[in-house]
Amino acid sequence: MRRWVAVAVGAVVILLAWAAVVAIFDYPPFILPGPLVVFERFVEAFADGTFWPHLVTTLVEVALGLLVGGALGLLTGYALARSRVAGAVLSPYIVAAQSTPILALAPLIALWFGTGLGARVVICALIVFFPIAVSTMVGFRSVDRGLLEMGRSLRATARQLLRTIELPAALPQILGGFRIGVTLAVVGAIVAEWAGGDRGLGVLINLARGALFDIPLMFATLLLIAIVGVAMYALVVAIEHRLIGTRG
Amino acid sequence: MTAAASPPAATAAIRLADLRFSFDGPTDALPVIDGISLDIAPREVVAIVGPNGSGKSTLLRLIAGLLTAGSGTVEAAARQVIGPDRSVGLVFQEPRLLPWRSTLDNATYPLELEGLTVTERRARGLALLQQVGVEGSADARPHELSGGMRQRVAIARALARGPSILLLDEPFSALDALTRERFDVELLRLWARTGTTIVLVTHDVREALFLADRVVVLTERPARIAGEIRSPLGRPRTIADLDSPVLAASASAVRGLLGWPAITDDARAQESPAESPP
Numbered sequence: 001m002r003r004w005v006a007v008a009v010g011a012v013v014i015l016l017a018w019a020a021v022v023a024i025f026d027y028p029p030f031i032l033p034g035p036l037v038v039f040e041r042f043v044e045a046f047a048d049g050t051f052w053p054h055l056v057t058t059l060v061e062v063a064l065g066l067l068v069g070g071a072l073g074l075l076t077g078y079a080l081a082r083s084r085v086a087g088a089v090l091s092p093y094i095v096a097a098q099s100t101p102i103l104a105l106a107p108l109i110a111l112w113f114g115t116g117l118g119a120r121v122v123i124c125a126l127i128v129f130f131p132i133a134v135s136t137m138v139g140f141r142s143v144d145r146g147l148l149e150m151g152r153s154l155r156a157t158a159r160q161l162l163r164t165i166e167l168p169a170a171l172p173q174i175l176g177g178f179r180i181g182v183t184l185a186v187v188g189a190i191v192a193e194w195a196g197g198d199r200g201l202g203v204l205i206n207l208a209r210g211a212l213f214d215i216p217l218m219f220a221t222l223l224l225i226a227i228v229g230v231a232m233y234a235l236v237v238a239i240e241h242r243l244i245g246t247r248g
Numbered sequence: 249m250t251a252a253a254s255p256p257a258a259t260a261a262i263r264l265a266d267l268r269f270s271f272d273g274p275t276d277a278l279p280v281i282d283g284i285s286l287d288i289a290p291r292e293v294v295a296i297v298g299p300n301g302s303g304k305s306t307l308l309r310l311i312a313g314l315l316t317a318g319s320g321t322v323e324a325a326a327r328q329v330i331g332p333d334r335s336v337g338l339v340f341q342e343p344r345l346l347p348w349r350s351t352l353d354n355a356t357y358p359l360e361l362e363g364l365t366v367t368e369r370r371a372r373g374l375a376l377l378q379q380v381g382v383e384g385s386a387d388a389r390p391h392e393l394s395g396g397m398r399q400r401v402a403i404a405r406a407l408a409r410g411p412s413i414l415l416l417d418e419p420f421s422a423l424d425a426l427t428r429e430r431f432d433v434e435l436l437r438l439w440a441r442t443g444t445t446i447v448l449v450t451h452d453v454r455e456a457l458f459l460a461d462r463v464v465v466l467t468e469r470p471a472r473i474a475g476e477i478r479s480p481l482g483r484p485r486t487i488a489d490l491d492s493p494v495l496a497a498s499a500s501a502v503r504g505l506l507g508w509p510a511i512t513d514d515a516r517a518q519e520s521p522a523e524s525p526p
Binding site for chain 2: 144146147149150152153154155156160164165168171244247
């Protein structure tokens with residue numbers, strides 16, 4: 001309860017500071033709209049249906065990007081943990097790919113895969129892949145050898161060891177990777193929409209800033225993106241609590 | 249007192265014949281077990297004692313099928329050991345419980361691996377927990393249990409498949425002395441009820457003599473059998489037997505085989521003259 005009060009107080013302080021800056025420097029709405037203006041535009045954009053198609057598009061990209069990037073990250077992380085050869089061969093390329101800014105790769109991917117949903121999912125998956133692959137690798141590598149020996153002493157097969165010991169033991173690290181991955185998935189979707197696309201919250205920001213010149217809408221869209229990120233993160237945390245919350 | 253007679257070969261629950269084992273070192277093989285032959289009868293309790301790093305736990309892992317002998321043979325429950333067997337239960341030094349599972353689910357883990365249904369597992373699991381005295385904590389997670397209770401659950405897990413042989417690798421070493429003595433008595437009760445053959449690795453000579461019919465003493469690595477001492481205690485045993493003079497005499501004999509000199513007050517004074525009275 002005390003935590004929620006602190007969060008609410010923090011939010012109020014930030015909003016008041018924002019409103020104060022706008023009032024003191026007398027910024028017009030097309031430079032820096034006040035929080036009330038943004039909130040009104042936020043509600044209006046939902047009410048008149050401006051947000052919905054863009055929000056749905058971005059959410060689909062985030063979900064598919066997480067699914068594809070997460071699945072590939074899990075498989076690669078497991079391979080890296082299990083095989084020294086796989087680790088030696090793949091690690092340099094994975095790190096190199098991660099070191100290359102996604103903003104630089106996005107136009108290239110748009111060139112190869114077009115600007116449709118597929119290309120945007122690829123970009124999103126690429127950005128999600130790395131933290132999940134690394135956390136999965138670390139998770140599987142840090143499984144207690146003693147537990148595995150206990151399982152083997154009970155004649156557990158390799159599949160049974162994976163299902164009953166390795167995967168549950170690695171789960172906290174894997175979900176830690178998903179915590180990072182889910183926020184990066186939102187970033188990936190916005191970057192992908194900037195690189196090409198006709199719908200999505202990234203596209204709406206561009207429209208609001210350019211053709212529509214509706215800066216309050218741009219801020220309202222930024223707010224919505226932040227809310228999507230926080231909601232996705234909270235979802236992963238809730239899943240984490242559900243799956244591993246009772247461990248000591 | 250040494251070299252107690254081994255059981256007749258035909259009745260042995262465990263038989264080790266000229267067993268040798270080495271670990272692969274960075275350059276050379278590191279010999280750990282160097283020609284151990286030992287027969288253990290059904291329902292017999294045998295304690296293995298030896299210096300640190302002498303290969304006691306390795307010997308237990310060879311019997312459990314977790315390691316493969318370099319040469320010689322290991323037979324358990326009348327079968328050559330080529331891997332873990334359902335007739336052999338192993339209790340490790342640490343409980344090694346799965347922290348995400350309840351006490352009941354940990355105890356019944358071997359039954360889950362065998363494909364038993366949840367209902368079947370629950371019924372068997374509750375009986376197992378009752379056997380080791382933790383039936384009241386069936387739904388608790390391992391971190392909610394004391395060290396002693398965790399080790400009880402580990403014993404229940406090892407008994408889940410009804411093994412005819414139970415291997416215990418210093419199972420009570422993490423417990424305080426008083427709890428340990430209580431556990432020793434409970435282990436004897438459990439043995440009397442289940443009738444399993446028990447091989448126990450321990451550092452505690454008195455515990456070894458109190459629990460076992462026979463104490464097998466290993467040499468420094470590479471391990472050979474330095475000798476055997478038969479426990480002077482009859483059965484059933486009580487906690488008072490731990491203070492019996494005959495146990496103390498046998499303990500001295502075991503220490504002699506281990507090569508530990510009898511330490512007297514005079515000997516201590518000679519070892520540390522600075523602490524001697526003026």
